[in-house]
């Protein structure tokens with residue numbers, strides 16, 4: 001069955017960042033390393049694995065303030081998209097946010113993921129930026 005862990009070993013982090021890169025960067029020919037930012041050491045990481053240990057979904061929660069968390073880098077392996085796994089990772093990160101005492105989550109949703117977040121109770125507060133001049137993003141927010 002599936003389980004959600006927080007990567008801790010270098011090998012687990014390799015698999016975690018690889019999926020992030022493969023889903024969110026490689027299709028747009030972005031360089032290795034572009035899948036990480038300066039907040040990795042201060043963030044909560046979630047990695048969903050199958051019974052063989054393969055990493056098939058990931059997501060990250062960072063704390064913006066005492067009240068606000070931000071979810072970034074949500075990615076599900078293409079073969080497993082649309083099967084409810086993204087929802088499991090998102091809900092896991094929301095639970096972690098509540099444990100931290102956070103009161104709301106904000107995020108920047110890619111256009112293709114808007115309906116996913118809407119279905120999980122996020123409100124679209126408007127168009128924000130266009131990544132690489134290609135992918136329109138929308139700011140979304142949810143009160144926990």
Ligand SMILES: CC(C)(COP(=O)(O)OP(=O)(O)OC[C@H]1O[C@@H](n2cnc3c(N)ncnc32)[C@H](O)[C@@H]1OP(=O)(O)O)[C@@H](O)C(=O)NCCC(=O)NCCS
Pocket residue numbers: 023024073074075076077080081082083084085086087088108109110112113115116117119
């Ligand atoms: C967006 C993403 C994380 C969603 O994860 P997922 O596992 O595919 O989504 P789920 O199967 O958990 O979907 C949960 C709900 O959202 C809906 N949904 C998911 N993706 C959708 C889409 N592209 N369009 C419409 N609805 C969608 C599902 O119908 C489902 O609703 P239901 O429970 O009422 O049936 C995943 O598809 C993905 O990695 N996409 C490519 C990368 C990306 O865009 N990441 C987000 C960056 S902001």
